[in-house]
Amino acid sequence: MKKLRYLDYYILVPYLILIAIGVVMVYSASAYWIQNQYGQAETSVMIRQIAFAVAGFMIAAFFYYFKLDVFTHPRAQKIMWIATFGLLIYLTVLSHFRPSAAVNGATAWIQLGPIHIQPTELAKMTVILYLAHMFSSRQKTLVDPDFTFKRLSQPLLMVGFCILLVFFQPDTGGAAIILGITVVMLAASGIKVIYGVSWAGLLAVLLGAGYWVLSNVSFPKSWQQSYQVRRLLAAVHPFAMRKLEGNQVVNSLVAIAHGGFFGVGLGNSSQKLGYLPEPYTDFILAVISEELGMVGALVVVGLIFFLILRFYLIGVRAKHTYQALIAYGIATMMLIQTVFNVGAVLGLIPVTGVTLPFISYGGSSLLVLSAAMGIMLNISAQQQRAKAKKEA
Secondary structure: OHHHHHOOHHHHHHHHHHHHHHHHHHHHHHHHHHHHHHOOOOOHHHHHHHHHHHHHHHHHHHHHOOOHHHHHOHHHHHHHHHHHHHHHHHHHHHHHHOHHHOEOOEOOOEEEOOEEEOHHHHHHHHHHHHHHHHHHOOHHHHHOOOOOHHHHHHHHHHHHHHHHHHHOOOOHHHHHHHHHHHHHHHHOOOOOHHHHHHHHHHHHHHHHHHHHHHHHOOOOOOHHHOHHHHHHHHHHOOOOOOOOOOHHHHHHHHHHHHHOOOOOOOOOOOOOOOOOOOOOOOOHHHHHHHHHHHHHHHHHHHHHHHHHHHHHHHHHHOOOHHHHHHHHHHHHHHHHHHHHHHHHHOOOOOOOOOOOOOOOOOHHHHHHHHHHHHHHHHHHHHHHHHHHHHHO
8 A cells, every 4th residue: 555655646637537538428429329320228338438447447556556577577478479469360360251240341359248359459568568578678789889670580570470460450550559669669779869760751751652642643443442442542532532431531520610619518419410420439539529629629638648748758767678668658559549549530641440548438448548557657656666765
């Protein structure tokens, strides 16, 4: 119980507020849809979200007291990778041999009765914990003037295989998030700055070239049969494709415009009444914008970015490379996920099905994020305890 005195309320309070907002908005966004589309009670989704929130809080408390060095043990890493690869391989096989199991072109969940497990969420945390140990234990190699990437072939091949499995589900958003986490953690591991600058420049060029191609090149009709290609085109020409994949983006923009600065009031969204498909998932921010206005949406996104910046700060302050890299990895995971979700809602980037952290409905995402909160509270408490001992 002594550890409670070092509890970081700059993490705990925003986390609890976001969880509470998520439960309220999931109910508001799901009540009409779940009742009319599936014939379920209007509170059914909210009740499940509350159950996920309670379970998530318990998981966060567990990892607050957990010894993080356990994740560096070879046996623990084997267990994490076996579980991650096993679930991802199962999904990849399922997506190719049972196309009927796909939802919106992807097979991202394993159904166990009433429970849906999303292995990609587990893969994100596995990669973060694995790379934090691999990079921190190879500091001398990384700062060596004669450093070559051959010395990191094992961890990079492991993560690369994981990314490929996620990509072939296909889950482009999840694969991009894990790739982004890997790049940031590698750049923060101690290697030469020139590598990080080169990667950033290359990424900017690729993104710019991709946007130009989508805006100016006419794809063959055979290519446009692909669900992924249509989603890419819908990001650039949403109104031209409003009867197809552009439908969500167009209705999202209508919801944002209708909400204005202060919204139409909680529960009064019109776009959630059958216009936005499953509005309580990855497009829940559009409902928030319509009901609570731009002000409400900015509060939600602001709280998420406050946590992200807090995590980066904890990483900067960390005395141990292992803890610093975990902090950078978790912060980057949340940052990319938020940017992808907000960008899709605003029609700036393709829709990837990435949820808004803590707010969108989903057990796997909420439980993994709660575990991440517990880990960050743990690292912050260790820093506060070390500081108190030093000042004593």
